Amino acid sequence: xxxxxxxxxxxxxxxxxxRVDKAREAILACLTPINxxxxxxxxxxxxxxxSQDIVPHIDVPAHDNSAMDGYAVRFSDLEKQPLKEIGTALxxxxxxxKLGAGECVRIMTGAVMPAGADTVVIQEVVxxxxxxxxxxxxxxxxxxxxxxxxxxxxxxPVLRSxxxxxxxxxxxxxxxxxxxxRVKRRLRVAFFATGDELASIGAPLKEGEVYxxxxxxxxxxxARLGVEIVDMGVxxxxxxxxxxxxxxxxxxxxxITTGGVSVGEADFVKQLMAKLGxxxxxxxxxxxxxxxxxxxxxxxxxxxxxxxxVAVMVTFYQFVRDALIHLSGRNDDALPLLxxxxxxxxxxxxxxxxxxxxxxxxxxxxxxxxxxxxQGSGVLRSMSExxxxxxxxxxxxxxxxxxxxxxQLFEGLA
Ligand code: AMP
Ligand code: MG
Numbered sequence: 001x002x003x004x005x006x007x008x009x010x011x012x013x014x015x016x017x018x019r020v021d022k023a024r025e026a027i028l029a030c031l032t033p034i035n036x037x038x039x040x041x042x043x044x045x046x047x048x049x050x051s052q053d054i055v056p057h058i059d060v061p062a063h064d065n066s067a068m069d070g071y072a073v074r075f076s077d078l079e080k081q082p083l084k085e086i087g088t089a090l091x092x093x094x095x096x097x098k099l100g101a102g103e104c105v106r107i108m109t110g111a112v113m114p115a116g117a118d119t120v121v122i123q124e125v126v127x128x129x130x131x132x133x134x135x136x137x138x139x140x141x142x143x144x145x146x147x148x149x150x151x152x153x154x155x156x157p158v159l160r161s162x163x164x165x166x167x168x169x170x171x172x173x174x175x176x177x178x179x180x181x182r183v184k185r186r187l188r189v190a191f192f193a194t195g196d197e198l199a200s201i202g203a204p205l206k207e208g209e210v211y212x213x214x215x216x217x218x219x220x221x222x223a224r225l226g227v228e229i230v231d232m233g234v235x236x237x238x239x240x241x242x243x244x245x246x247x248x249x250x251x252x253x254x255x256i257t258t259g260g261v262s263v264g265e266a267d268f269v270k271q272l273m274a275k276l277g278x279x280x281x282x283x284x285x286x287x288x289x290x291x292x293x294x295x296x297x298x299x300x301x302x303x304x305x306x307x308x309x310v311a312v313m314v315t316f317y318q319f320v321r322d323a324l325i326h327l328s329g330r331n332d333d334a335l336p337l338l339x340x341x342x343x344x345x346x347x348x349x350x351x352x353x354x355x356x357x358x359x360x361x362x363x364x365x366x367x368x369x370x371x372x373x374x375q376g377s378g379v380l381r382s383m384s385e386x387x388x389x390x391x392x393x394x395x396x397x398x399x400x401x402x403x404x405x406x407x408q409l410f411e412g413l414a
Contacts, residue, residue, distance in 0.1 A: 003030050003278050003295050018284045019394055020318060020353040027294055027319055031301065033329040034253065036185040042173050045165050047226045048183040049329045054159040059149035060175050064113040065091075068144045071126055071133060072107040072117035074099055075141040082132040089114055104133055113145060120144035152176065162331030184329040190230035190249035190300075191218050191256040194269050195307060196237045198259075213380060214258040214305075214312050221316050225324055227254075239268045246276050250297040253327060256320065259307030261291045273297070273304055285352040285394065288377035289315040301327070308377035314355045317389075337391060337406040343368040346399040348392045357386035360407055369407055386410065 007013055007026040018026070037051035066072065066089070077083060083104040089095035091110035099105060099116030107113075107120060119141055127134040152158055152175065159169055165183070173181055198212040199205050212234050222229050230252055235245045237260065249255040260269025261281065270293065273279040279295030279302060289311040293304030301323070305315045325332055340360055348354055357372045372385040388407040392399060399405055 003280060006030050007280065015280060016283050018282045020284060020286050021394075023282060023284050023292070023294075023319060024322060027323050028326060030294075030296075031323060031326050033327055034184060034187060035329070037182050038185055039180050040183050041180055042170050042178065045173075045181050045183050046167065046170055048165055048186070050159055050161055050163045050165055050169075050181060051184045051329065052182040053157045053161055054173060054176070054178075054181070055157045056152040056154050056176055058152075058176060059154050060152035061146060061148055061150070064145055064147050066107045066109055066111050066113060066120045066144060067146050068120055068122045069108050070120050070122040070124075070144065071135070072099070072105045072114050073119050073121055073135065074101070074103075074116060075119040075139070077102055077104075078135055078137075078139060082129075082134045085128075085131045085133050087114075118142060118145070160331070162329055164330050164332060187227045187254065187324060187328045188230065188252040189222055189227045189254040189256060189324065190232055190252040191215065191222070191258075192232035192235045192245055192249065194235050194237060194242065194257055194259040198234045200234060213309055214307070217309065217313055217380070217383075218256060218258065218316065221313070221321070222324075225321065225328075227324060227328065237268055239272060242268055242272050243276065246272060246297055250277070250300040250302075252300055254324065255297060255300045255302045256305060256316075257303075258305045258312050261293050261304045261306055263291060269304065273302065277302060279304070284315075286314070286318070287352055287354045288375075289318070289355075292319070294319075306377075309380040310357075310377040310383055313380075313383050314389075318355065335408060337408055338367075339404045340367045340369040340407050342390075342399050342401055342403050342405050343370040344401050346371065346390065346392065346405070348396060348398050350395050350397050353394045354390075354392040356390040356392065357382040358388045358390035358407055359386060360388045360409070369405060 006029050010026055012022055080102050083102055085106055086103045087095045087097060088106040089111035090108050094112040095105050095114040099114055105114045121135050121139055125136050193212050193214045197209050199209040200212060219231060232245055232249055235241050273293055277295055277297030279293050282292050283290055284292055289306055291306050292315055295302050303320050305312050356375055358369045359372060360367060360369045369390055372382045388409050391406040391408055
């Protein structure tokens with residue numbers, strides 16, 4: 001099905017006043033995730049997308065073992081004290097005998113539980129005289145024992161295809177003794193900036209020019225997503241140059257451009273996009289970031305982002321990021337929206353979703369959020385100072401200090 005057909009089936013699809021959620025839905029409806037995969041050594045697989053289910057072929061831990069340094073005992077023997085110490089179990093050096101009535105074994109953390117023992121008593125509470133071991137009252141049956149398979153169980157899938165591999169996942173795979181995993185190939189993303197007013201770093205700034213910053217923020221955002229990046233530089237608003245750039249870029253999985261999609265823009269960008277592929281031009285009910293193009297050139301998905309530096313970042317984070325994650329074959333949940341108390345009045349009109357740049361901060365026991373000040377879509381400093389977006393929903397009007405607002409954090413742990 002063509003892109004136009006797919007999106008026209010969606011309820012409430014209006015290219016001239018598209019709600020953010022509808023635009024997201026329209027994009028996702030058109031995408032097909034990549035399916036090619038490769039084997040990688042597990043260290044290299046960090047940040048890649050798993051392309052197999054991981055199903056343990058061994059239990060982890062493989063044996064019942066001690067969680068503490070102490071004495072392995074038979075719980076029912078604790079009434080027949082003192083116990084007799086008959087040997088030692090170390091991590092990696094099991095005790096091979098079997099505990100008989102009234103016997104115990106000195107045991108270290110991680111050592112296999114000796115046959116017959118069911119409980120570990122920590123060494124700090126034990127009294128020892130020669131081989132005679134006395135244990136105080138108050139012990140619980142089975143305490144301080146880790147059971148075979150309590151972490152990973154043979155046959156129970158632990159990681160699913162589509163999982164973005166985290167440090168914990170890599171460790172988990174290692175704990176199964178696996179040295180390689182199958183991952184999806186990396187998504188290839190080409191991008192370029194358009195505009196006759198753009199100067200490149202290193203060149204002197206002529207009258208009316210601005211240095212191209214969009215390519216650098218885009219590069220950073222793409223690098224964080226772990227995709228393969230093809231930076232095609234700045235392309236002038238010149239039909240022949242643009243046409244060959246688009247054709248070259250469309251050999252990759254995704255093409256991202258900035259600039260040239262605004263209403264009344266004299267650029268050739270829109271005309272060329274429309275000529276070379278199946279591209280829709282949207283006016284999205286959002287701020288910043290109203291104009292955006294989405295479609296296909298050849299087999300590549302195209303995102304034509306606005307030119308304003310903040311609008312580039314907002315449209316990237318709100319649409320392109322999700323799309324790239326989906327295309328990469330990842331099955332992540334959507335990022336959480338948290339609630340915080342507005343520390344000041346926030347201007348807003350109903351009928352569009354706003355992404356104000358916010359600073360989330362702690363005020364005694366409460367998380368509060370304020371804006372970074374000037375919210376113009378050319379003020380890139382606002383993105384640099386912010387640590388979150390304040391997401392003000394479509395229907396919502398101005399926010400009063402003290403009301404709850406949604407925030408989307410910029411940074412996470414992993
Ligand atoms: P446009 O969408 O092409 O009309 O651009 C909107 C605004 O963003 C203009 O003020 C441009 O100068 C600015 N702009 C466009 N591309 C870039 C870029 N790559 N880096 C910095 N600013 C840009
Ligand atoms: Mg332009």
